[in-house]
Amino acid sequence: MSYKNVWTLSEQEQGKLKEVSFELLKRGRALADKRKVELVAIVLGHNLDKDDLQKLIYFGADKVLVVDAPELEYFLTDPYVNVVTKLIENHKPEILIASATTTGRTVAPAVAIKVNTGLTADCTGLDIDDEGHLIQTRPAIGGNILATIKTPIHRPQMASVRPHSNQPLDIDKSRTGEIVYEEIDKELLKSRIKRIEFHENEEETGNIQDAEVIIAGGKGCKTEEKFKMIKEIATLMHGAVGGSREAVDLGWISYPHQIGLSGQTVSPHFYLVAGVSGAVQHLAGIKTAENIVAINNDSEAQIFQVADFGIQGDLNDILPVIINKLKERKEGK
Amino acid sequence: MKIIVTIKQVPETGNVKMDPVTGTMKRDGVESIVNPLDLYAVEEAIRLKNEFGGEIIAITMGPPKADRALREVISMGCDSGILLSNKSFAGADTWSTSYVLAQAIKKLGEYDLILCGERATDGDTGQVGPGIATWLDITFTTYVSGVKEVKENSLVIERMVETGYEILEIENPSLLTVIKEINYPRLPSLRGKQKARKLDIPVWGPEEIDVENKNLGLKGSPTRVVRISKPKVSRNGELFVCKNDQDIENAVGKMFEFLESKEII
Numbered sequence: 181m182s183y184k185n186v187w188t189l190s191e192q193e194q195g196k197l198k199e200v201s202f203e204l205l206k207r208g209r210a211l212a213d214k215r216k217v218e219l220v221a222i223v224l225g226h227n228l229d230k231d232d233l234q235k236l237i238y239f240g241a242d243k244v245l246v247v248d249a250p251e252l253e254y255f256l257t258d259p260y261v262n263v264v265t266k267l268i269e270n271h272k273p274e275i276l277i278a279s280a281t282t283t284g285r286t287v288a289p290a291v292a293i294k295v296n297t298g299l300t301a302d303c304t305g306l307d308i309d310d311e312g313h314l315i316q317t318r319p320a321i322g323g324n325i326l327a328t329i330k331t332p333i334h335r336p337q338m339a340s341v342r343p344h345s346n347q348p349l350d351i352d353k354s355r356t357g358e359i360v361y362e363e364i365d366k367e368l369l370k371s372r373i374k375r376i377e378f379h380e381n382e383e384e385t386g387n388i389q390d391a392e393v394i395i396a397g398g399k400g401c402k403t404e405e406k407f408k409m410i411k412e413i414a415t416l417m418h419g420a421v422g423g424s425r426e427a428v429d430l431g432w433i434s435y436p437h438q439i440g441l442s443g444q445t446v447s448p449h450f451y452l453v454a455g456v457s458g459a460v461q462h463l464a465g466i467k468t469a470e471n472i473v474a475i476n477n478d479s480e481a482q483i484f485q486v487a488d489f490g491i492q493g494d495l496n497d498i499l500p501v502i503i504n505k506l507k508e509r510k511e512g513k
Numbered sequence: 514m515k516i517i518v519t520i521k522q523v524p525e526t527g528n529v530k531m532d533p534v535t536g537t538m539k540r541d542g543v544e545s546i547v548n549p550l551d552l553y554a555v556e557e558a559i560r561l562k563n564e565f566g567g568e569i570i571a572i573t574m575g576p577p578k579a580d581r582a583l584r585e586v587i588s589m590g591c592d593s594g595i596l597l598s599n600k601s602f603a604g605a606d607t608w609s610t611s612y613v614l615a616q617a618i619k620k621l622g623e624y625d626l627i628l629c630g631e632r633a634t635d636g637d638t639g640q641v642g643p644g645i646a647t648w649l650d651i652t653f654t655t656y657v658s659g660v661k662e663v664k665e666n667s668l669v670i671e672r673m674v675e676t677g678y679e680i681l682e683i684e685n686p687s688l689l690t691v692i693k694e695i696n697y698p699r700l701p702s703l704r705g706k707q708k709a710r711k712l713d714i715p716v717w718g719p720e721e722i723d724v725e726n727k728n729l730g731l732k733g734s735p736t737r738v739v740r741i742s743k744p745k746v747s748r749n750g751e752l753f754v755c756k757n758d759q760d761i762e763n764a765v766g767k768m769f770e771f772l773e774s775k776e777i778i
C-alpha cells in the first residue's frame with residue numbers, strides 16, 4: 181500500500197474538540213486539495229462529543245477517524261504515541277500535521293521516531309512543491325531566520341503547526357463525510373505514566389495561548405504596582421496578560437504568561453506591549469501576532485520595528501489615558 | 514539515583530541585536546554557551562543527587578570544542594561528561610541526533626532518569642528529548658515544571674500545559690524535558706571549576722558506540738533544509754512621538770481609530 185492522504189491530529193479536552201483542531205483543518209484542506217487526496221482528521225479521546233466530530237467535517241475534513249477509549253480521556257504520552265503510531269501503520273497517510281501545542285510537540289516527535297520519518301517543529305508555513313513534497317517553513321535561531329525544510333524520501337511527512345497562526349475555514353454545513361471508529365488493541369493503551377490531578381490556571385489573567393487579545397508589559401513598568409495597569413487594560417479589553425522575561429523574573433506575573441523564546445509563542449489578533457525593549461528572544465514569541473501596538477519611551481527600542489502602531493512616550497502617562505478611554509467607551513455603550 | 518543529562522552547545526544569542534536595515538542578526542563576536550534551558554536540567558539533576566545520592570553523567574553531541582560545555586556543567590556539579598563527536602555525526606537532524614544520543618546512553622548501562630532542557634535556543638524544536646526516550650523505549654514527558662516526589666520506582670512530577678498544571682506519576686526509568694519554572698540554576702563553584710579543568714572527557718565516535726552508519730549525520734537525516742531566508746522584521750508602523758499631554762491625547766485617539774479599523778474594539 182502506498183502512502184496517501186493528509187491527516188490532522190485533533191486535540192480534545194473532556195470530550196470537546198479544541199479550537200486548534202479546526203485551525204489545522206484549514207492547513208490540511210489546502211494541502212489535500214493540492215495533492216488531490218482526502219483530508220482525514222484523527223481524534224483520540226473518550227466519550228467524544230458527536231456534534232463536535234461532525235463539525236470536523238463541516239470545517240473541512242472528508243473523513244474523521246476516531247479512537248475512543250477510557251485510557252485516552254486525557255493526554256498521556258504512552259497510549260497517545262502508541263495509538264497514533266498504529267493508525268499510521270494501518271492506513272499510511274502521506275502527510276500528518278499536528279498543532280505545536282504541549283500535546284502536539286510531545287506526541288509528534290515520539291511518533292516520528294516510531295514510524296521512522298522526519299518531523300519539522302512549529303511551522304508557520306506549509307505548502308506543496310511541484311514534485312508533490314510538503315514544503316515546511318519555520319522560524320529558527322530565536323526567530324532570526326526562516327528555514328524551509330523538506331522530507332524527501334521518508335513517509336509520512338510530519339510537521340507541527342504553530343497554534344493560532346491561522347483561523348479555521350468558514351463553517352460549511354453542506355459538506356459531507358464519514359465518521360469511522362477504529363478498534364485498538366488494549367495492549368497499546370497501557371501507560372507507564374498516570375495522571376493524578378490537574379490544577380487549572382486562575383482565570384483572572386487569562387490563557388495567553390488561546391487569547392485573541394494580549395496586553396503585555398516589561399521591565400519598563402518599573403514596579404508591580406505599575407504593572408497592574410497592564411492587567412487593568414487586559415480586563416477592560418477581555419484579553420489575557422503577558423510579560424517579558426524580565427517582568428516574569430521580577431514576579432509581576434507568573435511564568436505561564438511569559439512571551440518569547442523561553443516562554444510561550446502567541447498569535448493573538450491584537451498585541452499591546454508597553455515597556456518591553458523588543459529583544460530577539462521576545463520577538464520570537466510574537467512573530468505571528470496580527471496587530472501590534474507598542475509603547476516605549478525610547479525611540480530606538482527594537483519593539484517599534486515590529487509594531488504596526490507605535491507610541492513613543494512614558495507609559496506612566498499613556499496607559500492611564502488608554503484606561504480612561506476604555507472605561508468611557510464601556511459606560512457610553 | 515543515576516541521572517543522565519543531555520546538553521547542547523549553542524551560539525550565545527542573548528545580546529544579539531538585529532540590524533534594523535537588513536533585518537539580519539549581527540553575528541560579530543557571538544560566543545558558544547551551554548543551551549540556557551539545559552542548565553535547568555543540570556540543576557534539577559544536582560538537586561536530586563544532593564538529596565538522594567547517586568551520580569550525574571552529562572552527555573553532548575557536537576564539535577570537539579563542545580567539551581567546554583561539558584566542563585561547564587561539571588563545574589556546576591555533574592560527575593562526568595561524554596562528548597559524542599565525529600565527522601560522520603555532522604549535519605544530523607533531530608531524528609539522527611536523538612538516535613546517536615540514545616545509542617550512547619545504552620552504553621552507559623542502567624539509569625533511573627534522563628533530564629533534558631525543553632528545547633535548544635538555536636534549533637528550537639524540542640524534539641530531541643522525546644526522540645531519545647522513544648529510541649530507548651522508555652516513557653517520557655515534557656514541559657516539566659517540578660519534581661514533587663521521588664518514590665521507590667517512580668516520580669511524581671508537575672507538567673505545565675496551556676490551561677494549567679498536570680500532576681503525573683511516571684515510572685522509572687523515564688526521560689523528562691524541563692522548563693525554566695523548575696528551579697534557579699546555580700553558578701559553577703571554584704572547586705567544581707578545578708575539577709572540571711582536570712577531568713578527562715572521553716570522546717566517542719561511531720567506533721565506540723553501536724550505531725548503523727546509514728543513520729548518521731546529514732545522510733541519515735530524514736529532513737533537509739532546502740532554504741534559509743530572512744524573515745520580514747519591519748512592519749513599517751507609524752510612530753507617534755509624545756512630548757506633552759496633548760501629544761498623548763492625540764496618539765491614543767489615533768490608536769483607538771486603528772483598533773476600530775482592525776475591528777479590535
Ligand SMILES: Cc1cc2nc3c(=O)[nH]c(=O)nc-3n(C[C@H](O)[C@H](O)[C@H](O)COP(=O)(O)OP(=O)(O)OC[C@H]3O[C@@H](n4cnc5c(N)ncnc54)[C@H](O)[C@@H]3O)c2cc1C
Binds near residue numbers: 481
Ligand atoms: C536564552 C534566552 C531566552 C530568553 N527568552 C526570553 C523570553 O522568552 N521572553 C522574553 O521576553 N525575553 C527572553 N529573554 C530575555 C531577553 O533577551 C531580554 O532580556 C528581555 O526580553 C528584556 O525584557 P524587557 O523588554 O521587559 O526589559 P528591558 O530590555 O530592560 O526593556 C525595558 C524597556 O522599557 C522601556 N521603558 C523604561 N521605562 C519606560 C517608561 N517609563 N515608559 C515606557 N517605556 C519605558 C525601555 O526603553 C526599554 O525598552 C531571553 C534571553 C535569553 C538569553
